[in-house]
Amino acid sequence: MGIRPLSFLLVLLLAAPVHAAAADPVRKGKGPRFHATAAVSSAVMGAIAGWEWHNTLAWGGTFGLGTRRFSAFVSVEHGFYGYGAGGPHLSNEVLNGGLGVDVVFFDDHLRAALVSGPAILLTDSFRTDAGSVGLFFEVKPVGFRIPAKKVFIEIFPLSFSWVMPVVQGIPLVYLNYRTSIDLWFGWGR
Numbered sequence: 001m002g003i004r005p006l007s008f009l010l011v012l013l014l015a016a017p018v019h020a021a022a023a024d025p026v027r028k029g030k031g032p033r034f035h036a037t038a039a040v041s042s043a044v045m046g047a048i049a050g051w052e053w054h055n056t057l058a059w060g061g062t063f064g065l066g067t068r069r070f071s072a073f074v075s076v077e078h079g080f081y082g083y084g085a086g087g088p089h090l091s092n093e094v095l096n097g098g099l100g101v102d103v104v105f106f107d108d109h110l111r112a113a114l115v116s117g118p119a120i121l122l123t124d125s126f127r128t129d130a131g132s133v134g135l136f137f138e139v140k141p142v143g144f145r146i147p148a149k150k151v152f153i154e155i156f157p158l159s160f161s162w163v164m165p166v167v168q169g170i171p172l173v174y175l176n177y178r179t180s181i182d183l184w185f186g187w188g189r
Contacts, residue, residue: 033188035071037062041159041180056081056176062100073100075115077136078122079163081174092172093122094165096136104145111154111184113140121165127172134164134172143182154182 043056057080064073075098082091098117104110119136121128143156159178166172 032065032067033186035062035064035066035073035184035186037073037154037182037184039077039180039182041156041178043161043176043178056174056178058096058178060096064100064102066102069104071102073102074098075100075117081163091123092125092165094136094163094174095120095122096138096163098136100138102140108147108152109145111140111143111145113143114138119163119165121172125166125172127170128166128168132166132168132172134167135162136164137162140180143180145184150185152184152186154184156180156182 038061041058060077062073062075064071077096079094096119098115100115102113115138119134121132124130138161140156140159143154145152161176163174
């Protein structure tokens with residue numbers, strides 16, 4: 001029997017230093033600071049037009065400005081959305097972008113984020129041609145931050161995304177429950 005994922009995350013979080021100040025090179029000063037993230041996320045459960053199971057893989061990044069606790073950022077994500085069991089093997093690529101806000105709490109060990117913006121269909125689907133523009137919305141309620149040298153490794157065990165690249169005619173909607181791993185880089189004062 002292997003290590004359970006939540007037990008593994010708990011051990012990693014407890015093994016991290018109590019104070020993350022040494023890992024964050026920009027925490028010393030007061031005033032604005034810049035940050036960037038690189039992220040990979042995957043979902044194996046979701047809902048699309050009556051189907052109850054499909055796979056998703058997405059990668060992307062953010063660039064933002066804020067204080068030690070709060071920030072605003074621009075987000076770009078390239079996602080692959082495909083049907084799984086019970087449906088035809090089709091896959092759509094969607095470019096999601098938008099503006100987001102986040103908050104860091106619990107002595108820099110946890111982060112929550114919210115992002116919203118346009119979703120652009122990059123491939124032809126069975127409902128419409130590529131180029132259709134719709135809506136994208138993602139909620140990351142809590143992510144564990146593990147300090148490393150001048151970077152935080154962030155693990156979001158469960159987040160929710162709503163991607164709707166086709167809004168006219170018959171809408172194309174993807175609802176995902178995702179797990180993601182982010183690398184957070186900060187610099188500035």
